[in-house]
Amino acid sequence: MSPSRRIVAALNPSASSGRGRLVGPRVVEALRAAGHEVTALAEADFAALLAATRAALADGADALVVVGGDGMVHLGLLALAGGEVPLGLVPSGTGNDVARGLGIPIDDTEAAIAALLAALEHPAQRIDTATITGDGIPASRFACILSAGFDALVNERANGMRRPRGRSRYTIALLVELLRLRPIDYRLVLDGVEYRERGVLVAIANNRSFGGGMLVAPDAQLDDGLLDVVVVRPLGRLAFLRIYPRVFAGTHVSDPRVVVHRAARVRIEAQGVVAYADGERIGPLPLDIAVEPGALRVLA
Template sequence: MTQIGDSGPVAVLLNPSAGRGRHRDALPGVLERLRATGREVTVLPAGSVDEALASCRGAVASGVSALVAVGGDGTIHLGLQAVAGTGIPFGVVPAGTGNDFVVELGLPDEPVAAAAAVTRALDGGSIRKVDLGRLTDAGGNVRWFGAVLAAGFDAIVSERANRMRFPRGPRRYDVAIVAEMLRLRPRRYTMVLDGVEHQLDAVLVAVGNTARYGGGMRITPDADPTDGLLDVVVGGRLGRVAFARIKPHVYQGTHVGHPLVTTYRAATVELRAEGIVSYVDGERAFPLPVTATSAPGALTLLA
């Protein structure tokens, strides 16, 4: 753990609708705690995803002493795009439903407790460095991720759910899962791990900087965001019955013991397959082919 001495302004990316608004009443108290540090606190304009991202990047470019994201995994993901690799300290106050990245970093998953922890870190000037994943598409576009890159069944389900107009809310994902289970089939992947090529058929491919995604599923259970490596989990030629049986084990991370599940570890992971759009931290990213690279210490975390 190292120290920061800057007492300059703090920018806050705030999403009051995170977690379907269940922590909305706590948000004024969060801002009050941050202001109690004596620093200027600015809530960034965030009327849309594009505006939120531009606001975060503008704040970082202006030289704020820290950026604090208050919201769910999507809000945190947006903040990462602005602070990754800059050295600007990043604070996290989770107010979503999954909070996967926060839990894996050992941070408080309740807003008031998290705000108190961020405030102590600001007052004490304490930070620690953790790794991020850096995702690049064929055109050179970059997306940073803190938790997991999905490039198999779960990404396909998310893509279907995002196209659906009915039903609304979480039920869309339930319907999308059923629909894609009926269509389940292994797909041919080319995977290159630190320059070594693998040809494989798989229904599930996940690349983790941390262990969890999807609200508690430990898909890459041994991933460590301080080791400079990415963990890869591949579910091979699993049929519908075997896949349905293995899914519940993901919450404990014991699915990796199945004979058709293979694990790898690499600093750089290249993935190629037809008809797959990747998702990172639950957000839509790039169509394959993509390259994921571990970026050691790319995140400066207030902790």
């Protein structure tokens, strides 16, 4: 058995619309039963939890464990700020795509906790992350995927809706945006090479999936030092509805209207588009994204 570790545990009791509220206490209980010293944090909002997590890490920690979905991984990245403290994850959110990419069980809390405890017995692994910078927005990072197209428009609309709650809100937002579907003119600069693309979706991927298992970048790898830039060129509504289910299997990339580039540095520009990364709102384009090879140590 490994020696006792000082662990900061950041918990999101509202994960998966509140269905994950019992997972956090169970994780803390299991870590303490294994002999680890745990500082458990739960706050009313993202900003307060981020501040509390940063303060706890500043007091000294051997690991940060987040309990929730991809938004909690995003919080972990911001709190760690590129340091050497490893990040552990017990998924209890709606999407859980970072957990999918790391091979962490997503539908079995006890299995995910067992995987975390086992990972604490071994050296942490390293994966890539990516930085995001842009005019007028705080610098940020992501581990999964930055989206700036149809999916981001759906997120933006859903976040502006007060009702209904849960996934049905996103379904309604998706249908509304589908009716408004229109191509977007993008300017991409990939490792210094300019591309002009017209499309309905651009995803800049460090991980394979987003949106709860949508394999938008099926060949992306978390540790290859590159970002997969997926462009879906203009589609009509009917064609979009035909290709959309294929994203869950990753077979959409065989369609000639889907183009995949790879780059270490990306600049993305478009009018009236707000980007999301790891499910969190980042801000309007233009943005600059740069991969950070091996920047995050993970307990997986």
